[in-house]
């Protein structure tokens with residue numbers, strides 16, 4: 627088996643944080659700018675935190691663009707939200723996939739997420755998943771999602787000292803934007819309907835593989851391991 631790189635989205639793919647991220651963003655916005663529900667008109671699914679915050683500032687006519695200080699404040703609010711919210715959960719099959727592939731010397735994991743790094747690490751460590759992801763790309767920069775994923779591939783190749791072939795790289799996510807990344811970069815896309823989009827909607831974007839969820843985790847693992 628050749629070496630495989632799995633690039634994971636977080637929200638709607640690995641976990642469901644039950645709106646903690648959005649509430650923490652709103653809370654930070656209220657604290658900094660004294661505006662309630664600052665993100666109510668901002669689409670978040672599949673997008674980078676940097677773009678999401680920039681949109682909220684624009685929509686609310688705030689000229690200040692210190693997105694880094696906003697993200698620091700967001701981190702503080704997110705910590706509080708996660709502690710308050712016992713309903714956050716790991717999505718079906720994810721634990722099993724990570725446990726089963728972690729020891730496999732040919733399977734490598736990376737994060738490719740729109741979450742800023744502090745947000746990603748807080749959400750994952752809250753649910754005990756952080757340890758699986760030593761490397762990743764995050765939404766702290768003004769990038770398109772596919773550019774972020776391209777950076778993840780480069781970072782992971784360097785980190786693991788492995789030149790992953792394109793056909794052995796999988797971008798796994800719950801939105802059309804995740805699928806688009808796979809297509810744009812010429813790598814495989816795996817869509818899972820455990821987030822903001824229904825199975826039928828994701829199907830229209832023609833991912834290489836599609837799952838309703840990963841409850842039958844062996845199906846996912848057999849796809850990854852079938853690569854010769």
Ligand SMILES: [Mg+2]
Pocket residue numbers: 635636637638639671672799800801821
């Ligand atoms: Mg997602």
